[in-house]
Amino acid sequence: MSTSTGKPTTIPEHNDVPVLDKVDVLVAGGGVAGVAAAMAAARMGKSVLLLEKMVMLGGLATAGFVVIYLPLCDGNGRQLIGGISEEMLLASIEHSYDSLPEHWRKKARPAQGKQRYQTLFNGPLFAMRLDELLLSSGANVLFDTAVCAVVKDGRRVTHVIIENADGRSAIPCDAVVDATGDAVVFNRMGARTVNGPNYMSYWAYRTGIQEIQTAAQSARVQDAVRLQTLGADCDGKGQPDDVPVFDGLSADSVTRMALEGRKAALRYVQERPAGEVAFTGIPSMPQFRTTRRIVGNEPLDFARDGQRSETSVGSCGDWRGTGVTLEIPYGALTSPDADNVLAAGRIIACAEREAWEVARVIPVAAQTGEAAGIAAALAGTGSVHDVDAQAVADRMRQAGHVIHL
Ligand SMILES: Cc1cc2nc3c(=O)[nH]c(=O)nc-3n(C[C@H](O)[C@H](O)[C@H](O)COP(=O)(O)OP(=O)(O)OC[C@H]3O[C@@H](n4cnc5c(N)ncnc54)[C@H](O)[C@@H]3O)c2cc1C
Structure with missing residues (x-):
């Protein structure tokens, strides 16, 4: 391609990008999914760096003013989501108002099953508590740092290229969790993704x-x-x-x-x-519900309502109503096109829009973030495809998630 002056419109890649210290797990994006992923991997003793292009954590849940922490339960009185997602819910209301039903506060099953384990929260206070949660896990963070490219070796990302106040640099890593909400890492490495429509x-x-x-x-x-x-x-x-x-x-x-x-x-x-x-x-990030999602190995499938998945790493209800419960297969977090990158949050693989509607909300995004962080830590220098889903599930269960319905 050339301009009207006949000059080429592309610039050859610069060769002088400095290489920073290697980390075990690099997390791209600091929404609830990215924070959960970073916390989970750091708590397993890994060196973790979270990269966030804004200057606060929480993504849509804070900078996007989405201030309803949708349910951790199935709508019939059973809590399905626990772990870091529940820690986050409680942190979001710790210093301010909430609308949490008393039953759930007391950890008693609601007499009226349809009263759900969900709450309103104050976005700015949630962002401040996320700083504390992330840093106390031992993970590090760089704000104002955008992931803009990757260096690949086959289907592995060896370095993530970032841009921030220091200019461009490269960070070597063993594993990456893509929690950008836009599947930026998968997109930049050429992995297959699907897109969704967004109304204004x-x-x-x-x-x-x-x-x-x-x-x-x-x-x-x-x-x-x-x-x-x-x-x-x-x-x-x-x-x-x-x-x-x-x-x-x-x-x-x-x-x-x-x-x-x-x-x-x-x-x-x-x-x-x-x-x-x-x-x-007013929101400081665009309120897109879905841009890109990965094409996964085993997408979350709404048609599998109530059915067992042998590779389940957690389960969730449908925030829109009661009666639907889905087990989340490990393969919804992995792509056939990437050996050391995991998806977390609203970019996980979904078979159809209904599954995506269930998976994209705050509690499930944090839940898949935690599972991705655990899997990234377990993968080490190996492949995410060799991680035993059962080992991820065991840790998720210990953290308080229901694995099988
Ligand atoms: C209008 C609207 C209403 C909603 N209502 C609700 C609701 O009431 N309750 C509910 O539970 N859910 C709701 N949701 C959904 C929910 O808010 C999100 O899907 C969920 O918070 C997604 O979390 P996430 O961590 O996956 O992604 P995000 O919150 O999108 O976080 C992604 C993070 O990655 C960062 N990032 C992106 N690209 C890069 C890059 N290249 N480099 C570095 N960082 C990058 C972003 O800045 C952001 O911080 C709503 C969504 C919308 C849009």
Whole structure:
């Protein structure tokens, strides 16, 4: 390809990228999945470095203002998810308000089974507690550090190329957990992925005269702020006619999503009397529900509701209703195209959209993060395909996850 001047439009790769110290496990992305992965691997004694392109942890759950920690239970009174995901839920509400049903706080099965183990939380406080959780596990973190490329040897990533305030550098590693939400590592190494559609969603915090008065009367700080959702829901209901469905896979698509969201928020304020409402926080990352997911060895499959998976590393319910329970096969975290890279969070392999709807939420993202971190630690310098799923499951069970339904 060339420009109108006839000059080539690509620049040959620079050869002077400095190589930093090697780590055992490199985690790309510091959302709930990445933090859980890093904590799990560090607790197994591995040297772990987490790379996050923003300057805070939590991803969509904090910078994205998604402030409902969806259920750890199946909806019929049985807790399925424990471990680091439960630690995170409790940390998210430790210093502030919550909406956790009393039964779950007391660890008693709810008399009314449908009261679910879920809660509202304060995003900024959750981000601060994630710093503490991550660092106390022994993992290290670099903020403002974007993973931009990889160096490969066959189907192994030998180095991850990063860009930050120091410029570009390369980090050698034994194993990688891709928790970027966008499958950046898998994409950069050429592994197969699938894409999903995104409707225009914009979740932000606002306050207003009415909320402030209500809070003054109730003496509940949470009454002073409201989560304002604008645009479409996850099924596309409410999608503005003049806004396209986004894939979130190009700079243009990401930019347009951010601009459309802020435009909708500004319109919301303009349509009200001046001074009646104000935004107290707007998201600093695009609120895409799905961009890329991996093509895995054994995708999570909604059609296998209630069925046993011999390679299960955890199980989960469906946040949208009761009755559906899925076991998560280890192969949903691994790709046939990658020998030392694991998927965590909203990029794990799903057979169809229904499975992905179940897997993409905060509790399950943290759960698959923990499983990926354990598997990365067990893989050592070997292949993730040789890791015994049973060994991952044993550690997940010890941590408090239900493996088989
Ligand atoms: C509008 C909306 C509403 C939702 N509502 C809920 C809800 O109510 N409850 C719920 O439980 N879930 C909800 N979800 C889903 C849930 O928030 C996310 O799917 C979940 O938090 C994903 O976690 P994750 O760690 O996999 O990914 P993310 O939270 O996306 O984290 C990925 C992290 O990787 C970083 N990263 C990306 N690329 C790079 C790179 N190249 N280098 C370094 N770092 C990088 C990002 O900055 C980010 O911090 C919602 C999602 C959306 C979009």
